[in-house]
Amino acid sequence: MAKGGVCKTSIRRFDSDRGLHIYNSLTKQKELFLPQEDNKVGMYVCGVTVYDNCHVGHARAYVTFDIIRRYLEYRGYSVFYVQNFTDIDDKIIERAKEENRDIKEIAERFTDEYFEHMDKLRIKKASVYPKATQHIKEMITIIQGLLDKGYAYNANGNIFFEVSKFKDYGKLSGRTVTGSPGVTQVEADSGKRSPADFALWKSSKDGEPAWDSPWGPGRPGWHIECSAMSMKYLGKTLDIHGGGQDLIFPHHENEIAQSESYSEQPFVKYWLHNGFVTIEDEKMSKSLGNVFTLKDIFKDHSPENLRFLFLTAHYRSPMDFGIGKLKETKTGLDKIYNLIEKIKLIIDRSSANAFGERQQTEEEKSLIEKIQKAKAEFEAAMDDDFNTPLALGSIFDLVRDTNTFIKNAVDGKEEKVDSAATEVLNRVLIVLGELMELLGLPVVPTDTTDRASQHLTSIMEILTEVRNTARAKKNWEISDKIRSDLDSLGIVLEDHREGTTWKWK
């Protein structure tokens, strides 16, 4: 396969074949990614409404855009990432009422929970997290502008966007104004001229939270906050706007309508939408009672396990979630971690200076080629609309090749591994680490990284030492007891030529 590189270049005929290609929901095709301004990317992702616990669906969405963001940065772009919090909304008001608390308290509680879980999932922080309630002024400005231009009308203090005035309406969702199933009647007292019209501003009823506006006290409609906040932080045209597939209609369609009517500029260059999480092939919803919250999942499963599961499917495909799947993919993830641990062990035990310089063996040269190949394939996969399942394939190839190398060049030899061999293995470690980081996966499983576990690490060292002493004396009774007792605690010991490693089941 030494000629592989030559083959590859001959396959790539045009320059435009190279470079990052992204599927754009607006044009429904993959396009070469070119931001407006050379290496700067402005990216907006619809955030959560903070009224309830985070679930797997949220996790998938934000992991998806986290990986996209990480890859853009890896590709040398400077990304300005904006993600909002909807902290005023009917559901928050409802919940506050139920619990007899202030809406602010509710919003803060779930905002904190959001960060707690997203941190566990290693989702990088956005550049800004604007909140709807802190941008009422900006929203009012846009609404007023839309009124002035004749795109909106006032009906008893409610301001509606008049959809028929915007000729491009439906260009994202393919939805026409008359496409509804006939059920949608104009609500009697709303004052809407057409069922398709949507609220920019809602006048408030007594006791509801309200802000002053030129049209009387009220609160913003759902869609306007995203237009106001995205344009405030990213300008009139965003490079990327992301969100879940369910947001395409009406939310994103309405964002386009109001933003473009107001700014007279294209609102978004690339629209990205992640696929949904289903449970037993059905949509996850409260009414079906099949919601998996992150809190529950993290009780028994590590965050990287969940993240890894998301990576096994393309971000635009639907993903069926289940605990069984989570366990299955853990085995795959462990395969990578097993190798990392093993390499570390070999490097630790190697004779540092050994015999000084010597020629690389054929096996070492071949491994180095495979490292480069894996990296190139990984990048090509990610360049193709962030194809993580394909990218994972290149990682697994590298893992297998490295294991084979270890088997032949390390395990098979009596003498200690010398510096030339460890240098090659170290390269694997570096590249593996780099790719894992790109996918947001920790290089060390999180179970061993928190504070309490630090002690555990030391204790495990002592235990394995004692056990290995017993083994050296062929005292299998004691050594096997230690192993089986640990096993019942969920800790698995693995004896290698170079020493013993352990991991959680």
Added chain:
RNA sequence: GGCGGCAUAGCCAAGCGGUAAGGCAGAGGUCUGCAAAACCUUUAUUCCUCGGUUCGACUCCGAGUGCCGCCUCCA
């Protein structure tokens, strides 16, 4: 009803005009005190069905079947 998506081995999942990546599970073998891990071999003459285009189709076109999502809050 309108709009959109998907159908690839036991399961998950890439590929989308040049003859089926990868992972899990299974089987056999190697290594090992045993176990685990790891490695090797093996598991789709075939990609929902039927037509068509083509030298050639899982990949393109048409029809059909079956699932799913959106059209109401939603990642």
